[in-house]
Amino acid sequence: MDTTRYKSKYRIESTRLRYWDYGENGYYFITICVKDHECVLGCIKNGEMVLSEIGKITRQCWQEIPAHFPFVLLDEFVIMPNHVHGIIVIDKPLSVVETQNLANVQTQNIASLPNRFGPQSQNLASIIRGFKIGVKKWATINNNPFQWQSRFYDHIIRNEYKLHKIREYIINNPRNWEKDENYIL
Numbered sequence: 341m342d343t344t345r346y347k348s349k350y351r352i353e354s355t356r357l358r359y360w361d362y363g364e365n366g367y368y369f370i371t372i373c374v375k376d377h378e379c380v381l382g383c384i385k386n387g388e389m390v391l392s393e394i395g396k397i398t399r400q401c402w403q404e405i406p407a408h409f410p411f412v413l414l415d416e417f418v419i420m421p422n423h424v425h426g427i428i429v430i431d432k433p434l435s436v437v438e439t440q441n442l443a444n445v446q447t448q449n450i451a452s453l454p455n456r457f458g459p460q461s462q463n464l465a466s467i468i469r470g471f472k473i474g475v476k477k478w479a480t481i482n483n484n485p486f487q488w489q490s491r492f493y494d495h496i497i498r499n500e501y502k503l504h505k506i507r508e509y510i511i512n513n514p515r516n517w518e519k520d521e522n523y524i525l
Contacts, residue, residue: 365430366496369506370424371425379422380422384420402417404474412429412430417510421517
């Protein structure tokens with residue numbers, strides 16, 4: 341175990357793929373949890389999610405992501421009592437690169453070097469950060485003690501089969517709440 345400390349706490353290594361460019365076009369399955377897995381976003385009644393006030397704000401902020409990040413499309417998502425599942429599609433246009441006396445060459449975002457300079461914009465982390473800030477800002481203005489867990493889970497969706505299975509999982513999540521790993525009475 342790495343015992344490197346940051347602010348007198350053990351540092352947790354990133355769960356992100358080391359050489360993947362998270363600003364690259366693709367489908368990403370995201371799970372964002374409420375701090376301490378508190379069930380404050382709503383409750384499940386008869387297999388349906390009933391949103392609390394902060395749950396409704398969470399839904400609104402999620403649906404507004406493309407307004408702040410025009411290269412993002414939203415696929416299936418669900419707000420659960422203590423977490424959010426969603427599929428974010430990064431769909432940036434291909435860049436056209438002029439070449440000397442040759443035809444234009446189209447390039448897509450290519451990860452050449454690992455990020456050594458901290459957070460960047462127009463990538464998955466900046467999208468999630470913006471979403472979390474939107475919900476937290478509303479909570480703060482309205483004297484709501486709501487907090488997100490500091491990290492988020494992601495899974496890069498690499499094929500149609502996985503995309504279909506993840507969509508099914510998201511759609512059925514409220515009905516399967518008691519089997520969910522985040523289920524808390």
